[in-house]
Amino acid sequence: MATTTRARRSRAAWQALIAHRRHTSRDTPAKEDEEALFFDPAQVPVEVIVAPNPEAETLDPADYEVIGEKVSHRLAQRASSYVILKYVRPLIKRRDDQRLHCPPAPVGVLAGGRADVSFLVGLVIDKFLYHLPLYRQHQRLVAAGIEVCRQWLTQQVLAVALLLAPIVAAQLSGIRAARVKAMDETPIKAGRQGPGKLKRGYFWPIWGDTDEGGGGDIVFLYLPSRAAMPVRPI
Numbered sequence: 001m002a003t004t005t006r007a008r009r010s011r012a013a014w015q016a017l018i019a020h021r022r023h024t025s026r027d028t029p030a031k032e033d034e035e036a037l038f039f040d041p042a043q044v045p046v047e048v049i050v051a052p053n054p055e056a057e058t059l060d061p062a063d064y065e066v067i068g069e070k071v072s073h074r075l076a077q078r079a080s081s082y083v084i085l086k087y088v089r090p091l092i093k094r095r096d097d098q099r100l101h102c103p104p105a106p107v108g109v110l111a112g113g114r115a116d117v118s119f120l121v122g123l124v125i126d127k128f129l130y131h132l133p134l135y136r137q138h139q140r141l142v143a144a145g146i147e148v149c150r151q152w153l154t155q156q157v158l159a160v161a162l163l164l165a166p167i168v169a170a171q172l173s174g175i176r177a178a179r180v181k182a183m184d185e186t187p188i189k190a191g192r193q194g195p196g197k198l199k200r201g202y203f204w205p206i207w208g209d210t211d212e213g214g215g216g217d218i219v220f221l222y223l224p225s226r227a228a229m230p231v232r233p234i
Contacts, residue, residue, distance in 0.1 A: 038073075039073075134150070138150045174210040186203045187202055202226050203220050204223055
């Protein structure tokens with residue numbers, strides 16, 4: 001009987017301890033500790049805003065001294081993450097021979113294109129890494145005040161893919177020379193088969209233990225079927 005009573009008291013005390021326990025999220029720093037930053041200052045731009053002190057505005061600068069400061073951070077967002085790079089090239093005229101001279105425009109990744117390499121990289125990463133469709137990226141551009149053709153985005157992605165083709169070929173060559181290789185297939189709808197219908201194809205991820213990319217290389221190839229015949233030449 002005494003043992004049962006002690007067990008009940010211990011259970012009640014433990015339940016009371018759990019009820020009054022408070023859990024602190026590991027992702028949220030303590031409010032009083034602003035040194036525990038929730039971002040990487042090396043990657044995220046920081047805009048410094050100096051808040052005026054109303055008390056100091058009513059005093060003469062000789063009547064007070066600044067002994068320190070307190071810092072707080074807030075996550076903010078701008079209306080657009082895009083920026084237009086405006087290149088101004090001075091045009092000069094020599095007085096001796098009256099000839100005009102102007103430096104050429106900077107050469108872009110895509111010759112004659114109006115997209116900077118930073119935009120192309122962001123376009124491809126948003127499309128294939130974060131699965132943001134091109135039509136949504138087009139909507140975001142329009143909302144930011146940038147008028148471009150929807151088909152232009154598709155053309156840019158195709159042009160970037162052609163530039164990356166030699167890199168894919170080099171990775172595939174390294175995978176072929178690997179001692180251990182692994183393959184798998186994933187069905188996908190691609191290519192128009194008829195009105196309202198798409199062809200059925202397969203993505204074949206191929207992995208090799210060459211360790212050139214840190215942990216092995218993976219190349220995704222598209223094949224029209226999952227039969228062994230199209231896979232053997234790889």
